[in-house]
Amino acid sequence: MTLPFLDLSRPWLRLWCASLCLIIPLAVGIWLLQIDYQEHLQQASLLQSKKILGHMEEMLEQADLTNQSTLPLLEKSCADVVIQLSKKAALTAFVRSISLGHNGHFYCSSIFGKLEWNEHQEGYVQGKLLLQAGNPVSPNHPFLSIRRSNANGEVVTVIDSDYLVYPLNNSSTVIDSWLKVGDNWLDKHGKLIQQLDLPKSPYLGIASSPEQPITVYSIAASAPGLWPLWHAQRISLLVLLCVSLIAAAGMWWILGRPRSPIGELARAIRAQEFEPFLQPLITASTHETRGAEVLIRWRHPTVGLINPDLFIPQAEVSGLIMPMTEQLMRKVAQRLSQQISLLPDDFYISFNISSACCKDMSLLHASQAFLNQFPPGKIQLSFELTERETLTNDAQTLALFQQLDQLGVKLAIDDFGTGHSSLLYLQQFQVETLKIDQSFVRHIGTEHISRHIVDNVIDLGLRLGIKLIAEGVETVQHATYLQDRGVHMLQGYLFGRPIPMEQFLRALAEPIPEIPSTTDSIIVAKSTA
Secondary structure (H helix, E strand, C coil): CCCCCCCCCCHHHHHHHHHHHHHHHHHHHHHHHHHHHHHHHHHHHHHHHHHHHHHHHHHHHHHHHHHHHHHHHHHCCHHHHHHHHHHHHHHCCCEEEEEEEECCEEEEECCCEEEEEECCHHHCECCCEEEECCCCCCCCCCEEEEEEEECCEEEEEEEEHHHHHHHHHCCCCCEEEEEEECCEEECCCCCEECCCCCCCCCCEEEEECCCCCEEEEEEECCCCCCHHHHHHHHHHHHHHHHHHHHHHHHHHHHHHCCCCHHHHHHHHHHCCCEEEEEEEEEECCCCCEEEEEEEEEEEECCCEEECHHHCHHHHHHHCCHHHHHHHHHHHHHHHHHHCHHHCCCCEEEEEEECHHHHCCCHHHHHHHHHHCCCCCCCEEEEEEECCCCCCCCCHHHHHHHHHHHHHCCEEEEEEECCCCHHHHHHHHCCCCEEEECHHHHCCCCCCHHHHHHHHHHHHHHHHHCCEEEECCCCEHHHHHHHHHCCCCEECCCCCCCCEEHHHHHHHHHCCCCCCCCCCCCECCCCCCC
């Protein structure tokens, strides 16, 4: 049984989630700001075109009004009207000169007075406007001619390009604009272009006059990258960055905040933080390592190593003890199967279980998976019943232990003699091993009562034909006493502390150390740690 959901509190997942909370809002925000900026450029281009067109129409209106007021002068000679023409040109805004003519033949100018020259009328767009590159007086200086005619002739007013380029330059520094009259274009530098290929840009604004044949084109050419966006939206970007950082910090804090004990245990199971520690079981007669008890330890990522007394009761109450036990069994089986040559035949491996592990057939499936990792006869799997929770002999529990026995899994009673359930277990279940509690073993030689209890437990086990294991063996005196009375296996600090599996396997490969002969020395630690 495994817990399928993801543990987002693991450091790398926590960092990943916090990074997403930073990157996603930032990316989405920049994308939205970029769209807004693009819409702004499009609107700005269109707005500039309309603004420039307004200036152009104002100049054309002034010129056309001048033409209308000048039409009556066509009935007079140039000598009679030249002063009036000069005065009109000087006093009218934007107008450089006014000329009088008939059918393209001009005879009077506000600048030169009586002067004859010809001009093709076909070049005027709709007979009104003509954008020219220059004339003999100023050959490279464009100007715009505005024409109005009646039965007596025609009046042409000229607007200099210096007036035309002023609105083209004075609207925006990031938008280029052009004036188009017919097929001719005028750019912001005052240069006339007959064929213009507009720069490629999605931000094109076009404004045409309903009264005059002119069109203004404006294009915002955005530079690549984020610099234009930063230049235009720096305050919004800074706010977006702050919000994204706050979101990332909030996610980091939420995923790392303290959980309920049950939630933390579930997280630890998903994170594979529970580790097997093995304490050797020694044959009393030969002092060979013939087995080990598997003890669980919690290697918390921040707290460090946690003893089982602090979390096992909570795991039993919450129902997480079985997933925890399954995880422990998988780790032990996987690692021992890789070093199977170090194990003698019928190597004894025991795990502690409680009534919470016997509520369904998960224990049976876990046992089958464990034994499948080894050849037949290589491992003797045993479960030790603890007395934290009384195990009931209901039909389901009896069926479970019956199938475990058929599988070859043995049952041991841990801490025998310390609780009321021990004798009931002997009556109700097929027990193969009794483990004498260390609280009695440690007082051998110092308390007569403890020694008598040990003797009675040994006598009971021998009479029932049950294997005996003594816990808490710390001195040679303990070992000798227990060996002389027929205890089969010994466990305690005299032979080794619970150690990580890798250390246990290294110790298993080393020669068997001789037990000291000093009977009154207490060896409280034999560890390769």
